Amino acid sequence: MSSDAGEPVTSQARGFADTRSTAVTVRVGVCLGVAVAVCMATGLISHLVQHPQPWFWWPTRPVWLYRVTQGLHVISGIAAIPLLVVKLWSVWPKLFARPLIGGVTRQLERLSILVLVGSMIFQLSTGLLNIAQWYVFGFFFPPAHFAMAWVALGAVAVHIGVKLPVIRRALGEPIGPADVAGGGAVGTARRNVLIGAAAATALATVATAGQTVPWLKRLSVLAPRSGDGPQGVPVNRTALAAGVSRAARSPDYRLTVVGPSTTRSFTLAELHAMPQSTRQLPIACVEGWSVDAEWTGVVLADLVATVGGSPKSDVRMISLEPPGPYSRTTLPARHTADSATLIALQLNGEQLDLDHGYPCRLIAPTRPGVLQTKWLTRLEVIGE
Numbered sequence: 001m002s003s004d005a006g007e008p009v010t011s012q013a014r015g016f017a018d019t020r021s022t023a024v025t026v027r028v029g030v031c032l033g034v035a036v037a038v039c040m041a042t043g044l045i046s047h048l049v050q051h052p053q054p055w056f057w058w059p060t061r062p063v064w065l066y067r068v069t070q071g072l073h074v075i076s077g078i079a080a081i082p083l084l085v086v087k088l089w090s091v092w093p094k095l096f097a098r099p100l101i102g103g104v105t106r107q108l109e110r111l112s113i114l115v116l117v118g119s120m121i122f123q124l125s126t127g128l129l130n131i132a133q134w135y136v137f138g139f140f141f142p143p144a145h146f147a148m149a150w151v152a153l154g155a156v157a158v159h160i161g162v163k164l165p166v167i168r169r170a171l172g173e174p175i176g177p178a179d180v181a182g183g184g185a186v187g188t189a190r191r192n193v194l195i196g197a198a199a200a201t202a203l204a205t206v207a208t209a210g211q212t213v214p215w216l217k218r219l220s221v222l223a224p225r226s227g228d229g230p231q232g233v234p235v236n237r238t239a240l241a242a243g244v245s246r247a248a249r250s251p252d253y254r255l256t257v258v259g260p261s262t263t264r265s266f267t268l269a270e271l272h273a274m275p276q277s278t279r280q281l282p283i284a285c286v287e288g289w290s291v292d293a294e295w296t297g298v299v300l301a302d303l304v305a306t307v308g309g310s311p312k313s314d315v316r317m318i319s320l321e322p323p324g325p326y327s328r329t330t331l332p333a334r335h336t337a338d339s340a341t342l343i344a345l346q347l348n349g350e351q352l353d354l355d356h357g358y359p360c361r362l363i364a365p366t367r368p369g370v371l372q373t374k375w376l377t378r379l380e381v382i383g384e
């Protein structure tokens, strides 16, 4: 909708100023809303997998499920960036319209817009910086991003509620002024903005998707880690950075397995002497990149059985890494029971590289990379 005030003007004269119109804002807004909804749903899944709730059920199949949900999260999040830019551009003069403060209703409306724009810019920029591993912000990313996700969701809901009549009307009207066939020059200009927004979004999507979709890899300038690294798999944290280089290579290395009835310690040779299983499973980082690989090792349920544990037990995975956010994780019973869950000794047909978790690491289906604990030293069977 154009805000034509005063005397009538021709469509040509309305020209460029009118390109920033409700017709454009609403259409871009709908796409942005879809992207945010996908971000929220997939982000919540990632949160719940990492912070399990009694009511939350996360399957172990299909093995690529988390790869898809978190890949979608980052793809739709990056697609939202050009959409937000175009949407802000389309309403720019309105943001500074008089009165800047106004009455109470106007103040409330402007406050809600401030929260909306602020939280969206926060989510998109910190998310992008996080996947680039450029930690310029001084806070721990996941809790801040999680809290702001609710603020953004609330602000989007209020915004849609308030604007619903405008959204309905604008979607029902043609893109250009209705008094001119095809909307005239204004209609063409508006359509060009939408085509530009679509092109920028498509470009951003293709440039990100390669970190999940193998055949797009070479186009993926926004996918920082999608294939480099030893044995064809990227490394977020090396053995050196984790401070485990010496302990991991020590001849005294043992994997200790603590069960309800007994505790056993295995040398690497003893682990190799157990029945081995090979599986094709992806590493799917919370940052969105993922890579398929072939893993060989001992089935976790077999190891648990050697100490009298039930496969229906949670298992605590403890790394050689000094205490920190990645040094201990708890594997839920559903994953322990799945025969695709391995204590891996080999990656893509070779002995596991030191940076991929040598002597052994967890690899379980449809699990966030951050929970695939490397450099294991101790497994504790919990309960049952």
Ligand code: HEM
Residues within 6 Å of the ligand: 036, 039, 040, 042, 043, 044, 046, 047, 048, 050, 073, 074, 076, 077, 078, 120, 123, 124, 125, 126, 127, 128, 129, 130, 131, 141, 142, 143, 145, 146, 149, 152, 153, 286, 287, 288
């Ligand atoms: C409005 C947009 C967005 C919403 C509503 C949103 C929401 C969420 C939520 C709820 C989580 C779960 C946090 C937790 O585990 O506690 C999450 C995780 C994450 N998001 Fe977003 N997000 C958005 C945009 C983005 C963007 C644009 C990126 C990157 C370009 C991004 C990257 C990430 C990453 C890397 C994680 C995993 C954090 C971790 O577990 O370490 N997000 N997001």
Ligand SMILES: Nc1nc2c(c(=O)[nH]1)N[C@H]1C(S)=C(S)[C@@H](COP(=O)(O)O)O[C@H]1N2
Residues within 6 Å of the ligand: 233, 234, 235, 236, 237, 242, 283, 284, 285, 286, 319, 321, 326, 327, 355, 356, 357, 369, 370, 371, 372, 373, 374, 375
């Ligand atoms: N002990 C330990 N395990 C860890 C990590 C870590 O820093 N320390 N990083 C995790 C993360 S974030 C990912 S994505 C995967 C990556 O495994 P890779 O380095 O073999 O690709 O390992 C996970 N396991």
Ligand SMILES: [Mo]
Residues within 6 Å of the ligand: 236, 284, 285, 286, 287, 369, 370
């Ligand atoms: Mo990761």
